Amino acid sequence: MPGWPDTFDFDTDPVCQTQFKPFIKEELASLRAYDDERPDEKTYIFHQHAARVAKDVKKTCLHLGLSSITANNMYWAALPHDIGKRLLPLDMWDSEEKPTGEIKKVRRMHTLLGVQIVEDLFSDVEHPFKDLMIDIMAHHHEQLDSKGTLGKSGEDLSQPVRLAAIVEAYDGYRIWRPHFGDRDISPPAVLNRMREEKGPEIYDMDLLEAFAEMKINEYNIIKTFEEN
Numbered sequence: 528m529p530g531w532p533d534t535f536d537f538d539t540d541p542v543c544q545t546q547f548k549p550f551i552k553e554e555l556a557s558l559r560a561y562d563d564e565r566p567d568e569k570t571y572i573f574h575q576h577a578a579r580v581a582k583d584v585k586k587t588c589l590h591l592g593l594s595s596i597t598a599n600n601m602y603w604a605a606l607p608h609d610i611g612k613r614l615l616p617l618d619m620w621d622s623e624e625k626p627t628g629e630i631k632k633v634r635r636m637h638t639l640l641g642v643q644i645v646e647d648l649f650s651d652v653e654h655p656f657k658d659l660m661i662d663i664m665a666h667h668h669e670q671l672d673s674k675g676t677l678g679k680s681g682e683d684l685s686q687p688v689r690l691a692a693i694v695e696a697y698d699g700y701r702i703w704r705p706h707f708g709d710r711d712i713s714p715p716a717v718l719n720r721m722r723e724e725k726g727p728e729i730y731d732m733d734l735l736e737a738f739a740e741m742k743i744n745e746y747n748i749i750k751t752f753e754e755n
């Protein structure tokens with residue numbers, strides 16, 4: 528299983544720069560156009576979620592002591608994780624109610640739909656970044672207890688996937704949606720919810736705690752700044 532991506536440098540690698548970077552930018556622009564077609568009152572805006580997730584993934588990598596090259600490679604691989612969403616019907620997303628099992632199932636098809644986009648376009652390209660991007664795209668809704676979207680077992684989930692799954696779930700819980708009601712969605716409350724209600728069956732707890740530490744440090748800095 529692939530570990531942290533440290534065998535190439537996205538910023539200097541010619542294939543990354545000439546093929547994957549323009550691809551990711553185009554896909555995010557398409558996701559933005561898709562978001563623009565959704566109702567105005569939506570709170571979960573996909574292309575903004577993608578940007579936040581990629582940044583948080585990068586920051587957590589640095590917090591873990593990984594190199595800036597690895598952290599940057601992870602940034603670019605996390606950015607397109609939800610591109611498959613734009614292939615689903617618009618009315619899939621913005622219901623007032625909590626989504627039913629059936630709707631959830633269709634929504635979750637975005638993982639493999641995204642992979643299909645990559646496979647179709649880059650069928651003749653072999654590159655570790657492609658493998659990493661596909662790994663995160665396909666598996667970011669998997670769980671360690673194998674009860675995730677595709678039923679992959681925890682042993683098959685790479686470190687990059689485990690981290691992306693945590694960061695992306697956190698970002699989802701931090702965005703208020705109608706069915707959340709008056710739930711506390713502050714950073715500490717969301718992190719506690721992930722620890723207590725979800726926990727080790729779903730997440731890699733070492734990575735969750737590293738992410739939480741990074742996030743709480745950041746939260747405390749912002750709070751101090753706001754108080755003064």
Ligand SMILES: [Fe+2]
Pocket residue numbers: 608609637667668
């Ligand atoms: Fe997703």
Ligand SMILES: [Fe+2]
Pocket residue numbers: 576580608609695
């Ligand atoms: Fe996501």
